[in-house]
Amino acid sequence: MSSSAKQAKRREIWRDFWIGLGFVTIAVLIPLFDPGNYVLSQITLFFIWAAVVTQWNLVFGVAGVYSLAHMAVFAVGGYATGMMGLYAGWNLWAALPIGALAAVIASLLIGAANLRLRGPYVAIMTLAIAQVMYSLIITDVECFIYQGRLCLNFTGGSKGLIQYGDFGFRDLLGFKYRIWGDYYLSLVLLILGMLFSLFIIYGPLGATFRALRDNQICAEARGVDRVRSQLLVFALSGIFTGLAGGVYAGVQRTIGPDMLSTTLLLFLLSMMVVGGRGTKWGPILGAGALMLVDTTLRDFGQIRVAGLSLIILLVMIFLPRGLVGLVDDIFRWRPRSRWEDGAEGGEERFDFREYQRLRNPKKTPFGTARNNG
Amino acid sequence: MDIFLQILISGLSLGAMYAVGTIALSLLWGTMGMMNLAHGGFIAIGGYLAYWCMTVLGASWIFVLPLALAGGMLSGYLMYHLVVRWMFERKEFGVDIIIATVAIAALVENGLLNIAGPSAKRQPFALSGGLRIGDVVLPYQTILTVVIAIILLIVVFYIVTHTKLGIVIRAISQQQTASRLMGVNTRSAFAKAMMLAGGIAAVSGVLVTGATQLFPSVGFDTTIKALVICIIAGLGNLRGAIFMAFVLGLFEVAVQYIFGQRYGFPAMLGLVIVVLIIRPNGLFGKATVDRV
Numbered sequence: 001m002s003s004s005a006k007q008a009k010r011r012e013i014w015r016d017f018w019i020g021l022g023f024v025t026i027a028v029l030i031p032l033f034d035p036g037n038y039v040l041s042q043i044t045l046f047f048i049w050a051a052v053v054t055q056w057n058l059v060f061g062v063a064g065v066y067s068l069a070h071m072a073v074f075a076v077g078g079y080a081t082g083m084m085g086l087y088a089g090w091n092l093w094a095a096l097p098i099g100a101l102a103a104v105i106a107s108l109l110i111g112a113a114n115l116r117l118r119g120p121y122v123a124i125m126t127l128a129i130a131q132v133m134y135s136l137i138i139t140d141v142e143c144f145i146y147q148g149r150l151c152l153n154f155t156g157g158s159k160g161l162i163q164y165g166d167f168g169f170r171d172l173l174g175f176k177y178r179i180w181g182d183y184y185l186s187l188v189l190l191i192l193g194m195l196f197s198l199f200i201i202y203g204p205l206g207a208t209f210r211a212l213r214d215n216q217i218c219a220e221a222r223g224v225d226r227v228r229s230q231l232l233v234f235a236l237s238g239i240f241t242g243l244a245g246g247v248y249a250g251v252q253r254t255i256g257p258d259m260l261s262t263t264l265l266l267f268l269l270s271m272m273v274v275g276g277r278g279t280k281w282g283p284i285l286g287a288g289a290l291m292l293v294d295t296t297l298r299d300f301g302q303i304r305v306a307g308l309s310l311i312i313l314l315v316m317i318f319l320p321r322g323l324v325g326l327v328d329d330i331f332r333w334r335p336r337s338r339w340e341d342g343a344e345g346g347e348e349r350f351d352f353r354e355y356q357r358l359r360n361p362k363k364t365p366f367g368t369a370r371n372n373g
Numbered sequence: 374m375d376i377f378l379q380i381l382i383s384g385l386s387l388g389a390m391y392a393v394g395t396i397a398l399s400l401l402w403g404t405m406g407m408m409n410l411a412h413g414g415f416i417a418i419g420g421y422l423a424y425w426c427m428t429v430l431g432a433s434w435i436f437v438l439p440l441a442l443a444g445g446m447l448s449g450y451l452m453y454h455l456v457v458r459w460m461f462e463r464k465e466f467g468v469d470i471i472i473a474t475v476a477i478a479a480l481v482e483n484g485l486l487n488i489a490g491p492s493a494k495r496q497p498f499a500l501s502g503g504l505r506i507g508d509v510v511l512p513y514q515t516i517l518t519v520v521i522a523i524i525l526l527i528v529v530f531y532i533v534t535h536t537k538l539g540i541v542i543r544a545i546s547q548q549q550t551a552s553r554l555m556g557v558n559t560r561s562a563f564a565k566a567m568m569l570a571g572g573i574a575a576v577s578g579v580l581v582t583g584a585t586q587l588f589p590s591v592g593f594d595t596t597i598k599a600l601v602i603c604i605i606a607g608l609g610n611l612r613g614a615i616f617m618a619f620v621l622g623l624f625e626v627a628v629q630y631i632f633g634q635r636y637g638f639p640a641m642l643g644l645v646i647v648v649l650i651i652r653p654n655g656l657f658g659k660a661t662v663d664r665v
Contacts, residue, residue: 116649116650119467120468263479269475309480310480
């Protein structure tokens with residue numbers, strides 16, 4: 001790596017550091033202003049969804065494996081945590097690692113089932129896998145244990161699992177501040193998940209994943225092991241997704257098959273798409289934007305899904321790079337040579353037309369056009 | 374023996390439905406490289422148009438299929454011009470269009486939910502009763518479904534092999550850039566392909582809902598299954614897709630009879646995954662070579 005590229009990378013790391021620090025500071029301070037339980041619980045949910053989307057983004061955006069089964073991985077984490085609490089009587093804190101482990105295994109299996117497929121094929125297969133899980137859960141009617149005369153299914157069936165306990169914030173902090181515990185726990189989850197994803201994106205693994213995404217044949221010719229990388233990205237993204245599932249199960253005190261519904265899938269997918277897939281801050285930005293929209297649309301309950309779908313369509317048509325792309329365009333509006341950007345732009349892809357335009361500047365009556373600005 | 378016949382009959386009718394779905398999806402994949410997850414939306418539109426035609430308008434059953442066909446074609450046309458054409462030139466069209474069509478499917482589903490309500494309705498365009506063969510009853514609805522499905526398949530094959538549009542579609546699916554250089558109007562061909570796919574889906578929607586029930590998300594399962602069948606046959610391969618549709622339809626019904634209703638789709642998907650691990654390009658697909 002040349003020294004200027006190193007410098008650019010360092011500058012970018014510092015920029016990410018300041019963005020992150022600003023975000024965390026605001027997030028830590030919000031409860032002190034006592035905005036009310038509803039707002040706090042919505043923000044808690046936002047942290048959890050943002051943590052899930054950052055991990056999904058590793059698979060979908062950074063590695064370019066179009067998996068739509070990420071909510072299934074999340075659900076496995078949540079269900080495993082809830083089941084450990086319900087059937088084994090474990091404390092949920094102890095059940096969290098089990099949930100993460102189960103999610104990693106589920107994610108690995110999904111990754112392995114799609115190893116030999118590419119591009120859009122993966123999207124269909126993963127969607128089918130998620131749909132199968134959903135239908136298996138909602139048609140689950142066999143009794144697993146009896147609670148009194150009440151029959152409980154292994155997965156809880158269409159009603160979902162309940163009464164497996166929570167993280168015990170009520171005893172620790174009292175009834176009024178229980179929500180603070182949930183809030184800060186989810187924030188910690190998001191921070192750790194985000195750090196994890198940043199480490200991967202900046203590290204050699206991220207470079208490997210991007211290389212496979214941008215040009216699989218070139219990457220394989222240079223010695224990148226595709227099978228190993230794909231399994232690795234699925235396993236890695238499973239860790240915090242499973243933890244997020246467990247935290248969700250503990251915070252909501254219920255987990256049900258609606259975690260696998262298309263509506264929720266669409267909601268989280270739109271977070272990633274609206275934010276900007278494959279970018280570092282896109283998932284969090286998108287999750288924030290979508291939670292805001294969702295909270296607004298909740299008053300119009302009936303058309304909530306329609307509103308979300310319209311937003312996705314508009315963003316797909318007008319802002320294919322998402323909000324991060326928009327912010328990027330605004331900040332880089334001052335015409336600059338692409339070659340300066342290329343060094344720092346980890347997300348930039350090689351654009352042959354752009355390259356040709358820069359190599360062969362078009363002569364115009366007003367001088368030589370150096371860029372498209 | 375009776376159970377065997379029963380499985381065969383149900384499997385054939387299910388397979389016919391999958392075949393119609395897969396042919397509409399293969400058509401779009403072949404011409405535009407687009408996976409249409411909004412297919413289920415078209416199915417629901419067809420079903421509800423038929424329902425409204427007969428209950429609200431009180432029209433005769435004769436008008437149902439033409440109306441569904443027209444409604445589906447119009448939906449396809451609108452979808453192309455409102456959404457698909459703006460995304461087509463992109464490098465990531467393949468995945469962008471999946472996201473967009475999932476959104477369209479949700480939009481249609483939510484719209485129908487708001488207009489018609491969530492309760493499942495009975496499709497009035499359905500035949501009751503059946504033909505008795507020994508101890509087995511062959512429902513008239515099944516016969517109708519299979520017959521119309523076969524007519525649709527023949528029409529599509531005729532269009533693809535014998536008409537100018539068919540030549541254009543095949544040319545585009547083989548060499549898009551070259552066909553454009555030869556003066557083919559790809560945009561108009563895309564719009565027509567989408568109209569064709571939309572019309573087929575809507576007509577199949579009338580039949581699907583006639584056999585089961587009518588609710589806003591009725592087409593989603595069929596879409597996913599039809600897409601999975603397309604993948605296992607090798608996308609873009611029409612004959613293989615139709616063959617696999619019948620095979621997997623029979624397989625699914627057989628599993629449902631033997632192991633219970635809920636294991637049909639999981640077993641089918643498991644089979645597909647195993648096949649794809651052995652033959653990643655599908656059973657009848659050819660390996661394509663990407664050039665760097």
